[in-house]
């Protein structure tokens with residue numbers, strides 16, 4: 001472990017719950033180093049234990065074995081107050097404080113720093129306003145929590161974590177209720193925070209494409225396996241990203257950056273430039289259209305034309321994939 005580069009370390013931890021004198025292990029042994037000043041995304045299928053790992057990392061539930069070190073010290077040796085000053089956490093728990101205003105909820109992020117009366121200093125107020133500006137929630141300041149949408153609440157919770165200003169911010173599925181644009185915006189905001197404020201952020205997410213796009217490091221969690229950690233681009237090029245996929249039916253396509261079926265047809269007789277040929281092949285495959293060897297589709301781009309040919313004979317041409325597909329679907333089934 002490089003102490004200057006790592007804020008949090010897991011050493012062979014086993015995570016799980018104790019219930020009625022019974023121990024239920026969810027995952028382990030898991031080892032990891034959370035790198036300082038980086039955005040790390042934790043990905044894995046439902047129920048694999050991501051939230052349990054987060055709760056174990058923050059010391060909320062004890063590890064069944066192994067240890068978590070925060071700034072080189074076992075997590076349970078840090079006082080709750082000291083952790084609250086250094087670590088901001090946004091969990092998936094429902095907020096019940098519906099009668100608080102958005103502004104009041106974000107202000108709660110400053111609690112570890114205020115006096116026992118909860119008085120906010122000028123510095124506290126500045127941190128709150130900055131956090132609300134960054135998450136574009138300032139306009140909601142006077143709304144009651146019960147009056148805002150789930151997506152807005154997610155952003156407000158992120159604002160509260162930012163206002164808390166810990167060096168380490170942990171978020172469990174912060175973009176779950178957000179629309180696509182907001183999901184990108186939030187992840188890019190988190191990336192900006194790591195880069196500009198040198199904060200360390202660990203995010204649990206199911207958005208593989210957004211995680212690849214924004215994270216410095218991915219942690220891939222799969223049932224019964226060690227955590228796979230690495231830079232997204234390395235994990236893609238080595239093929240290790242496929243460890244996230246549960247079976248042989250799906251594969252991560254490093255060319256398109258998307259998950260696709262391994263059954264996708266190849267269509268060597270679609271001839272033309274990218275991205276036209278890839279999208280046409282996807283449409284053919286999706287519609288389960290076979291293209292016999294003696295047929296070819298040539299793509300001309302100015303103006304755009306998809307020409308179906310048999311040998312030298314052009315059977316027809318279309319300027320849209322949708323209309324080409326409709327005609328191909330109407331033809332009698334041909335077999336290679």
Ligand SMILES: Nc1ncnc2c1ncn2[C@@H]1O[C@H](COP(=O)(O)OP(=O)(O)OP(=O)(O)O)[C@@H](O)[C@H]1O
Pocket residue numbers: 017019024026044045046047048049050051052053
């Ligand atoms: N308080 C609890 N007591 C006992 N078992 C629990 C408790 N909380 C979660 N579990 C179990 O631990 C396992 C992992 O749950 P966890 O919520 O950590 O998964 P996850 O990867 O975060 O899932 P998801 O992606 O669906 O949120 C599940 O089998 C769950 O039933």
